[in-house]
Amino acid sequence: DAGVIQSPRHEVTEMGQEVTLRCKPISGHDYLFWYRQTMMRGLELLIYFNNNVPIDDSGMPEDRFSAKMPNASFSTLKIQPSEPRDSAVYFCASSFGTSTVSPLHFGNGTRLTVT
Amino acid sequence: GQQVMQIPQYQHVQEGEDFTTYCNSSTTLSNIQWYKQRPGGHPVFLIQLVKSGEVKKQKRLTFQFGEAKKNSSLHITATQTTDVGTYFCAAASGGSYIPTFGRGTSLIVHP
Numbered sequence: 001d002a003g004v005i006q007s008p009r010h011e012v013t014e015m016g017q018e019v020t021l022r023c024k025p026i027s028g029h030d031y032l033f034w035y036r037q038t039m040m041r042g043l044e045l046l047i048y049f050n051n052n053v054p055i056d057d058s059g060m061p062e063d064r065f066s067a068k069m070p071n072a073s074f075s076t077l078k079i080q081p082s083e084p085r086d087s088a089v090y091f092c093a094s095s096f097g098t099s100t101v102s103p104l105h106f107g108n109g110t111r112l113t114v115t
Numbered sequence: 116g117q118q119v120m121q122i123p124q125y126q127h128v129q130e131g132e133d134f135t136t137y138c139n140s141s142t143t144l145s146n147i148q149w150y151k152q153r154p155g156g157h158p159v160f161l162i163q164l165v166k167s168g169e170v171k172k173q174k175r176l177t178f179q180f181g182e183a184k185k186n187s188s189l190h191i192t193a194t195q196t197t198d199v200g201t202y203f204c205a206a207a208s209g210g211s212y213i214p215t216f217g218r219g220t221s222l223i224v225h226p
Binding site for chain 2: 033
């Protein structure tokens with residue numbers, strides 16, 4: 001298996017621009033997570049999906065952030081408009097399991113820089 | 116939500132010395148996971164502990180889950196430069212199946 005695939009690996013954009021991050025989870029996994037990692041706040045859970053349905057988006061910082069999962073093999077995290085404080089590494093992770101806590105498989109991340 | 120406190124935040128050791136990181140919670144945990152993130156990399160799952168008092172080993176790494184299921188530790192014997200990275204614990208409690216990550220302990224190994 002290719003693992004969790006994220007794109008792009010790096011994104012540099014100007015304040016006010018729209019940013020879209022993409023994720024392909026491991027085939028067969030029914031949970032998908034979006035995390036943000038910064039030095040100040042560590043690994044923050046933004047949102048997670050189960051069977052393509054958003055379950056908990058309480059970690060999404062503001063209305064500027066939105067996430068979708070149109071099918072089992074694709075998810076996007078969109079920031080519109082972007083701000084410098086959104087600069088971070090964004091990880092997508094997937095897991096399999098509905099009755100126990102399962103290991104998370106992380107993608108390589110997208111390093112976002114907003115200038 | 117539930118929080119897990121991880122200490123220390125950083126640890127510098129000389130190659131060959133031992134290293135331990137601790138994860139503590141005020142609530143009883145259903146299980147705990149440990150991850151390693153190399154510099155510039157992504158978190159990689161190491162192990163999961165479920166049972167009270169459980170101890171698991173992976174070569175030079177020893178993982179423990181407390182008797183009360185409120186704390187856990189990761190111990191590395193005779194560190195090597197390849198052990199450099201940040202070690203995270205992630206724990207779930209109550210009816211949640213979603214783990215909450217600690218802030219991590221960054222291990223720096225000096226040759």
